[in-house]
Amino acid sequence: MYELFFQKFNEKVPLTKEDEVLFKTYLTPKKIRKKQYLLQEGDPCNFTAFVEKGALRSYTIDEKGVERIFQFALEGWTISDLYSFLTGEPATYQIDALEDSELVLISKQAHEELLKKAPKYETYMRLQLSGAYIAMQRRLTSSISLSLEERYVAFSSLYPEMIQRIPQHMIASYLGLTPETLSRMRSKMTRK
Amino acid sequence: MYELFFQKFNEKVPLTKEDEVLFKTYLTPKKIRKKQYLLQEGDPCNFTAFVEKGALRSYTIDEKGVERIFQFALEGWTISDLYSFLTGEPATYQIDALEDSELVLISKQAHEELLKKAPKYETYMRLQLSGAYIAMQRRLTSSISLSLEERYVAFSSLYPEMIQRIPQHMIASYLGLTPETLSRMRSKMTRK
DNA sequence: CGGGCCTTTGACTGGTTTCAACTTCTGTGG
DNA sequence: CCACAGAAGTTGAAACCAGTCAAAGGCCCG
Secondary structure, three states: OOHHHHHHHHHHOOOOHHHHHHHHOOEEEEEEOOOOEEEOOOOEOOEEEEEEEOOEEEEEEOOOOOEEEEEEEOOOOEEOOHHHHHHOOEOOOEEEEOOOEEEEEEEHHHHHHHHHHOHHHHHHHHHHHHHHHHHHHHHHHHHHHOOHHHHHHHHHHHOHHHHHHOOHHHHHHHHOOOHHHHHHHHHHHHHO | OOHHHHHHHHHHOOOOHHHHHHHHOOEEEEEEOOOOEEEOOOOEOOEEEEEEEOOEEEEEEOOOOOEEEEEEEOOOOEEOOHHHHHHOOEOOOEEEEOOOEEEEEEEHHHHHHHHHHOHHHHHHHHHHHHHHHHHHHHHHHHHHHOOHHHHHHHHHHHOHHHHHHOOHHHHHHHHOOOHHHHHHHHHHHHHO
């Protein structure tokens, strides 16, 4: 159940077998089905969710009812409303499953106890945050400085499996354009 | 020289006087004049810079010679090419001073030693990263989901002093629009 | 098999960029 | 301290790109 989680953890911070046994007592496995909510807007987000298997997304819905996808998470990624998780404020994002998924949750309470008791966890968190920061920086840079077409190309080459698994209109939402525009762009690109 | 730095540090993680004395041995003060580079594209970024006084920006220049401003930093903020700093890769941003400034630098070497020796520093770094992550998340959200005008309004109310101190064409670059469009927007808004 | 969602395509609209000219501000050297 | 050059900001007109609205076809799921 926790294979991938500990594999990724060990890549960042090596753990002994005893560490793993201890850590497991703080982790909560969870299965979730396609279309099911993991987090609804307004609830405080009291977990981070590591994806062992499946696919999820976080997103907002604006006044006009338009979905704005903030993040996708496939196997090996972590998804959460980090702002809400860290501050305790109500979540600004919703999270739901795009496929039947298996998750490893770390509750806010577990998070705080681990920070106190396990220096390796703090190091892990710091590295997690670094990675999340760098990924978002890359995304922000491309959303500001690239044309729509360049953005799509960059996305496809960075995350080829997402192109396979995720519906096109959601990728459009993630990239910040309309499904129609994305469709037109794709047909223009294949014509070349 | 380090007043503001330790004030901000203490807000995140309380330090004893002895801590402060120890930490000071790892810090490097630096004065930099308006228009001077702190970091040039391609060099590895081996520092984070805390702004005691003044104003800086980080930015890229694309193939067409257009500047894309990624971040401004006024007093109390930290600026760096975090990607380059954390990974050791060459910097993708340039950093220069918009005003004569006084900085507190933490070199990469000092950073690594502090991580080993001072748990309070690791906690501080984690909180720094959280803050930077949350700020960038807010920015990404607004750059994807708000209209240009809404973006400008949000920026002005979030950072009113930047409107005062930073040239308009740089704010345009930060917001991802042309100086002409920003100028037109402003005159339209005051007419109301 | 049917209904609804997803994708594609078309025509139209509108906001932003681009290019260019002009004005205002700033800083630097004589 | 003034003059001038270059940068910054403003304004106008034209071109363009993406969004919107609408309709049709395809596909998946119940």
